[in-house]
Amino acid sequence: MLLPEALRQGAVDLSERESRWNYALVGSALGVWDHNHRLGTRFYSDTWKTMRGMAPEEDADGDYEAWISLIHPDDRAFVIKAVDGQNAGDPAYQIFEYRERHRDGRWIWIECRGAVVEWDADGTPTRVVGTDTDITARKEAEERLAHMSRRLDLALDISDIGVFEADIAGGTVEWDDRLLAIYGISITERTTVNETWMSLIHPDDSQRVSDTIAAAVETSSDFHHEFRIIRHDGAERVIRAKGAFFTDGDGCQRLIGANWDVTEEVRLNAELQRAKDLAEARNQELEAAKESIEHLALHDYLTGLPNRRYLDRMLEERAQVCRTGELTLAVLHIDLDRFKQINDTLGHRAGDAMLKHAATVLRQSVRASDFVARIGGDEFVVLCTINVTPKKISNLAERIIAELCRPIRYENHDCRFGASIGIATGSGPSLDAKQLLLNADIALYRAKSAGRNRHEFFSTDARRRIIASKRLADDILIGLERGEFVPVYQPQFHARTLDIAGVETLARWQHREHGLLTPDRFLSTAEDINVVAAIDALILEQALADRKLWEKDGITIPKIAVNVSSRRLDDPNLGKKLRALKIQPGTVSFELLESISLDDCDDAVIANLRQLRRLGIDIEIDDFGTGHASIVSLLKLSPKTLKIDRELIRMLPQSSDQRKLVRSIIEIGRSLNILVTAEGVETMDHVRILGDLGCDMLQGYALARPMPGDQIPSFIRAASWRHADGGTQRVHRKQRAPIDAQLSNKSL
Numbered sequence: 001m002l003l004p005e006a007l008r009q010g011a012v013d014l015s016e017r018e019s020r021w022n023y024a025l026v027g028s029a030l031g032v033w034d035h036n037h038r039l040g041t042r043f044y045s046d047t048w049k050t051m052r053g054m055a056p057e058e059d060a061d062g063d064y065e066a067w068i069s070l071i072h073p074d075d076r077a078f079v080i081k082a083v084d085g086q087n088a089g090d091p092a093y094q095i096f097e098y099r100e101r102h103r104d105g106r107w108i109w110i111e112c113r114g115a116v117v118e119w120d121a122d123g124t125p126t127r128v129v130g131t132d133t134d135i136t137a138r139k140e141a142e143e144r145l146a147h148m149s150r151r152l153d154l155a156l157d158i159s160d161i162g163v164f165e166a167d168i169a170g171g172t173v174e175w176d177d178r179l180l181a182i183y184g185i186s187i188t189e190r191t192t193v194n195e196t197w198m199s200l201i202h203p204d205d206s207q208r209v210s211d212t213i214a215a216a217v218e219t220s221s222d223f224h225h226e227f228r229i230i231r232h233d234g235a236e237r238v239i240r241a242k243g244a245f246f247t248d249g250d251g252c253q254r255l256i257g258a259n260w261d262v263t264e265e266v267r268l269n270a271e272l273q274r275a276k277d278l279a280e281a282r283n284q285e286l287e288a289a290k291e292s293i294e295h296l297a298l299h300d301y302l303t304g305l306p307n308r309r310y311l312d313r314m315l316e317e318r319a320q321v322c323r324t325g326e327l328t329l330a331v332l333h334i335d336l337d338r339f340k341q342i343n344d345t346l347g348h349r350a351g352d353a354m355l356k357h358a359a360t361v362l363r364q365s366v367r368a369s370d371f372v373a374r375i376g377g378d379e380f381v382v383l384c385t386i387n388v389t390p391k392k393i394s395n396l397a398e399r400i401i402a403e404l405c406r407p408i409r410y411e412n413h414d415c416r417f418g419a420s421i422g423i424a425t426g427s428g429p430s431l432d433a434k435q436l437l438l439n440a441d442i443a444l445y446r447a448k449s450a451g452r453n454r455h456e457f458f459s460t461d462a463r464r465r466i467i468a469s470k471r472l473a474d475d476i477l478i479g480l481e482r483g484e485f486v487p488v489y490q491p492q493f494h495a496r497t498l499d500i501a502g503v504e505t506l507a508r509w510q511h512r513e514h515g516l517l518t519p520d521r522f523l524s525t526a527e528d529i530n531v532v533a534a535i536d537a538l539i540l541e542q543a544l545a546d547r548k549l550w551e552k553d554g555i556t557i558p559k560i561a562v563n564v565s566s567r568r569l570d571d572p573n574l575g576k577k578l579r580a581l582k583i584q585p586g587t588v589s590f591e592l593l594e595s596i597s598l599d600d601c602d603d604a605v606i607a608n609l610r611q612l613r614r615l616g617i618d619i620e621i622d623d624f625g626t627g628h629a630s631i632v633s634l635l636k637l638s639p640k641t642l643k644i645d646r647e648l649i650r651m652l653p654q655s656s657d658q659r660k661l662v663r664s665i666i667e668i669g670r671s672l673n674i675l676v677t678a679e680g681v682e683t684m685d686h687v688r689i690l691g692d693l694g695c696d697m698l699q700g701y702a703l704a705r706p707m708p709g710d711q712i713p714s715f716i717r718a719a720s721w722r723h724a725d726g727g728t729q730r731v732h733r734k735q736r737a738p739i740d741a742q743l744s745n746k747s748l
Contacts (some may be wrong), residue, residue, distance in 0.1 A: 029047060029051075029133065029134070030045075030047060030131040030132070030133055031044070031045055031047040031048025031049070031050075031051050031131060031132040031133070031134075032044075032045040032047070032048060032129075032130075032131055033045070033048055033114075033129070033130055033131070033132065034127070034128075034129045035062075035087075035127065035128045035129075036118075036126070036127045037125070037126045037127065037128075038118070038120065038126040038127065042060075042061075042062030044060040044062070048060075048132055051108070051110075051132065051134040052100065052102060052103060052108075053102045053103025053104055054103065068080065070100050070101040071098060071099070071100055071101075072098065072099035072100070072101070072107060074099075075098040075099050078096070078098065079096070079098045081093075082096040082098075082112075086112075086114045086115075086116075086128060086130070087116070087125060087128055088116075088125065089115075089116040089125050094113060094114060094115055095111065095112070095113050096111075096112055097109060097110065097111050097112070097135065098110055098112070108134055108136045109134070109135045109136045109138075109139040110132050110133070110134065110135070111132070111133040111135045112130060112131075112132050113130050113131050113132075113133075114128050114129065114130025114131075115128065115129065115130065116128050117129050156176075156178060157178070160178065160182070160260060160261060161178065161258050161259070161260045162175065162176060162178040162179025162180070162181070162182045162183075162258065162259045162260065163175075163176045163178070163179060163256070163257070163258050164176070164179055164256070164257050164258075164259070165254060165255070165256045165257075166254065166255040166256075166257075167252065167254055168217060168245075168252075168253045168254060168255060169252055169253065170252075179259055182237075182239070182259060182260070182261050183196075183197065183200055183229060183231065183259075184200075184231035184232055184233055184235075185197075198210075200229045200230060200231060200232075201227060201228070201229055202227065202228035202229060202230055202236070204228070205227040205228050208225075208227065209225065209227045212225045213243075216243060216245075216255075217255070220245045220253065221245070222242070222243060222244045222245070223241075223242070223243050224240075224241070224242045224243075225240075225241055226238065226239065226240045226241070226262070227239055227241070236263075237261050237263045238261070238262050238263045238265075238266045239259050239260070239261060239262070240259070240260055240262045241257060241258070241259045242257055242258050243255055243256070243257030243258075244256060244257070297309065298310040298313075300373075300374040302352055302355055302356065302374075303355055303356055303358075303359035303374050304359070305359050305362075305363075305372055305373055305374040305380070306371065306372070306373040306374075307373060307374065307375070308373065308375040308376060310373060311371075311373040311375060311381055311383075314371050314373075314383060315331075315383065315433045315434075315436075315437060316433050318371070318383050318385045318433075319426075319431050319432075319433035319436070321385055322385060322426070322427050322428075322431055323427075323428065323429050323430075323431050324429075326387065326427075327385055327386060327387055327427065328385075328386070328387060328425050328426070328427040329383065329384070329385055329425065329426055329427065329431065329433075329436065330382075330383070330384040330385075330386075330393050330423065330424075330425045331381065331382070331383060331423070331424050331425070331436050331437055331439075331440040332381065332382040332383075332384070332393070332396070332397060332400075332421055332422070332423050332440065332455075333379070333380075333381055333421065333422040333423075333424075333437070333440035333441050333443070333444045334362070334379065334380040334381070334382065334400065334419050334420075334421050334444075335378060335379050335380075335419065335420050335421075335444055335448065336354070336355075336358060336378035336379075336404070336417050336418070336419055337417055337418040337419060337420055337448075337452040337453055338416070338417045338418065339351065339354060339378040339417050340378075342354055342415050342417060346410065346411075346413060346415070350410050350411070350413075350415065353408070353410050353415075354408065354410075354415060354417060355374070355378065357408050358378075358380065358404060358419075359372070359374065359380070361400065361403045361404055362380055362382060362400065364403075365396065365399055365400050365403060366382055366384070366396070367384075369385070369386075370382060370383060370384050370385075371383040381437070381440070382396075382400075384396070390425075390457065393423055393425065394423075394455065394457075397421045397423060397455035398455070400419060400421065401418065401419050401421065401453060401454070401455065404417065404418055404419040405417075405418045405419075405453060418452060418453035419453065420444060420447040420448045420452050420453065420454060420455070421444065421447060421454075421455035421456075422440045422441060422442065422443030422444025422445065422446065422447055422455070422456055422458065423440060423443055423455060423456070423457045423458065424436050424437075424439035424440040424442075424443055424457070424458040425457075425458075426439075439458040439463065440458060442458055442462050442463055442466055443456045443457055443458040443459075443462065444456070445462075445466065446459075446462050469525055469528075472522065472525045473525050473528070473529045475511070476509075476522055476525060476526055476529065476531060477529070477531070479509060479511070480531060480534055480535070480538070482512075483538070484509055484510045484511065484512065485507055485508070485509055485510075485535050485538050485539065486507075486508055486509075486510050486539075486542065486708075487505045487506065487507065487508070487539045487542050487543050487546065487709065488505075488506050488508050488706040488707060488708055488709075489503040489504070489505055489506070489543075489546075489560075489706060489707060489708075489709060489712055490503060490504045490506060490699060490704060490705065490706040490707075491503050491699075491703065491704040491712075491715070491716075491721075492504060492561070492677060492697050492698070492699045493697060493698045493699070493703055493704075493721065494696070494697060494698075495678075495687075495690055495691045495695045495696055495697055495698050496691060498687075498698075498703070498721060498722055500557065500558070500716060501558060501559070501697045502557060502558050502559035502560060502561060502589075502697075503557055503559075503560050503561070503712070504560075504561045504591070504699060505539055505540075505543045505560055505561060505562045505563070506519075506563075506706050507519055507535055507536075507539045507563070509521070509522055527565075530567065532565040532567060532568070533565050533567045533568035533571060536562065536563060536564055536565055536568050537568070537577065539562060539563075540562050540581070540588075541581065542709075543560050543562055543709075544560075544581060544583065544588075546709035546712075547560055547587070549709070550709075550712055550713060553713045554713075555712065555713045555716055555717075557712070558587075559586070559587055559588065559589055559618070560587065560588055560589075561588075561589045561590075561591050561620060562588065562589075562590060562591065563590075563591050563593075563622070564590040564591065564592060566593075566605075569592075569604075569605045569608050569609070570604050570605060570608075571604075571608070572604055572607075574608045574611070575607075575608060575611035575615070578611070578612075578615055578617070579615065583615060583616070583617060584616070585615065585616020585617075586616050586618070587616075588616075588617050588618070589617065589618035589619065589620050589640060589641065590612060590617055590618070590619055590620065591620045591621075591622040591643070592619060592620065592621055592622060592639075593622050593623055609637065618639075618640035618641070619637065619638075619639040619640055620639055620640060620641040620642070620643060620677075621634070621637075621639045621641070621642050621643065622643045623643065623645040623679075624642045624643055624644055624645060624665065625644055625645045625647075625648045625661075625665065634672060634674070635672070638672075638674075639674060640674070640675060641674065641675040641676070641677055641696075641697075642665065642669050642674055642675070642676050642677070643676075643677045643678075643679050643699075644662060644665055644676060644677070644678050644679060644695075645679060645680075646679045646680025646700075647680075648661060648662055648665075649662070649678050649679065649680040649681065649686060649690070649700075650680055650682070652685075652686060652689050652690070653683070653685040653686070653689060659689065659693065662678070662690075662693055662695075663693050663694070666693055666694050666695055666696075667694075669696075670694070675696040675697065676695055676696050676697070677695070677696060677697040677698070677699060678690045678695045678697070678698055678699065678700075679699050679700065680699075680700050681698045681699060681700025681701070681702045681703060682700050682701050682702050683702050684702055686698075686700065686702060687702055687703070703721040704721055
């Protein structure tokens with residue numbers, strides 16, 4: 001019988017053992033469970049609850065169906081079978097793994113260990129106790145390892161790399177299937193793979209390979225080499241191998257290595273080397289060709305001078321020198337005068353000879369340090385980078401002009417041409433090379449405008465004028481788009497009756513800033529940008545529209561005269577455009593300036609003049625007496641009217657010679673059946689004298705000034721011109737009939 005003290009000590013020992021057991025369980029992260037079927041109780045430890053996301057104080061009711069619903073669908077059937085086997089005491093199911101849904105929604109892996117610990121009298125299990133362990137981290141690590149292994153196998157398969165592993169102490173070598181395939185070794189030879197491998201190495205490489213491996217084994221150092229093999233099928237392949245030593249977990253030294261077939265790579269490298277050798281063999285020839293190409297890219301093929309591309313490079317280089325130093329950069333822009341005439345008369349071969357001569361003159365006229373370039377056509381540029389004065393540059397320009405003006409003998413012809421030179425200079429940190437070249441171009445424009453065969457220095461005034469001209473050109477184009485060009489009309493009168501004979505249509509520009517501008521403000525620039533014909537067409541269309549408005553207002557204007565430029569007469573589509581306007585025959589006349597060379601009209605002009613007659617459009621010669629229309633050209637052109645220039649009319653009251661000259665023109669017109677109109681009729685004396693001289697029609701401020709189209713009806717109704725001389729104007733009724741007859745005949 002145990003003594004009370006012994007009993008107490010035994011209870012203490014039991015409590016301590018239980019406490020240690022509990023601590024061990026907590027520290028081991030094992031979740032303990034206990035199913036007592038006899039008592040109908042189920043116990044789950046705090047760790048068991050925690051690993052599932054439950055709170056330690058939470059009650060786990062052990063509901064079997066609820067627990068089964070948390071099992072992963074793919075594992076559920078297996079778990080039911082495993083639990084049944086474990087409850088029956090089947091050793092095969094004492095340990096099994098499955099996935100269970102955590103409280104936070106993720107899946108965790110559980111390793112379940114369980115065993116029957118109590119049976120009833122008939123041997124039926126009544127109590128099962130076990131532990132659950134969260135092995136999710138282990139499973140993820142295994143999956144990562146398996147994934148890495150799959151990736152490695154895939155990489156090795158893709159790259160056709162074979163792997164071997166050797167036990168140095170044991171003298172055994174293991175090859176994988178890829179390595180066997182590389183060497184063409186069959187499965188039956190796997191047992192003697194080391195001997196087979198040595199027999200496959202090319203005889204010329206065998207000793208070197210053996211020495212490499214022996215040295216690596218002796219020093220336990222990594223190696224990398226390349227050798228040839230001759231497989232059993234006779235194929236010669238090139239193998240590249242790498243090996244590295246390591247110590248395994250048992251402390252044994254092992255060698256792991258990789259072999260791969262580089263035959264195609266070696267073959268390709270050999271071909272590349274042969275190509276490289278061939279390229280190097282041709283290197284000298286290619287270098288020479290490169291130098292030739294670079295020279296052609298930077299030089300003019302005809303003269304051998306540097307071209308525009310080379311000029312741009314040198315211009316910036318010379319400018320940089322002048323920005324940082326005390327030197328001045330001078331740019332001379334040279335354009336050959338009368339060069340086109342040589343090309344047109346003697347041909348392009350002669351022109352080429354002149355360009356070569358000009359290049360030689362420029363080279364000989366400048367210093368060796370100066371830069372000469374041909375930038376296109378008959379234009380050249382010289383760059384001088386020295387401490388120059390305007391006088392020195394001027395002397396250089398004069399010397400070049402003098403040399404270029406000397407006659408050149410070409411195929412028994414003396415060819416003469418000259419040169420115009422524009423000069424611009426600059427220095428200092430703010431030097432702008434591109435602007436300097438532009439300034440020289442502006443100066444060249446001034447030199448050519450001033451008479452050619454001369455040089456001009458750039459000035460800011462010239463630049464301002466060019467900028468203003470450019471702005472004016474832009475404004476003209478905008479004005480055309482906006483319809484700012486409008487007609488005004490100056491009435492024309494029969495000299496004998498002072499009845500309205502027609503109106504001359506004059507172009508005006510209703511400028512949005514400067515008001516109404518006359519042609520002297522814009523015509524020259526319009527000619528430069530080739531829009532005079534467009535202005536003529538616009539004015540004609542508006543004049544036709546105004547004439548229709550006058551007719552609706554009860555005013556009939558017998559004829560409207562409009563100016564036509566020489567460029568419009570060259571337009572091959574002029575007839576088509578005029579037919580589209582549906583002009584009533586006999587109501588419109590085109591005024592041609594006498595300064596247009598009527599003797600040298602080309603085929604296009606002659607054809608257009610014929611079309612004008614077919615359309616019923618009359619032709620008038622404007623400013624007659626100031627140009628160069630000959631009697632022959634008048635006969636060929638057969639105009640309806642001549643308009644005597646105002647300069648011949650102005651001095652009629654004071655000069656008998658002028659009256660004789662005007663009378664002669666009127667008589668020439670009458671003899672050729674051509675009507676004569678006098679412009680510049682400024683006084684009533686002009687009206688009287690011209691009537692006495694037999695002039696047909698009058699136009700001038702004495703009778704009417706130019707006016708907008710909407711003022712024409714009121715002007716005609718007022719007839720104020722008939723009283724301009726205070727009632728002293730006499731109408732020569734006796735001479736009116738012949739005049740009317742003449743007009744009638746001309747209409748026919």
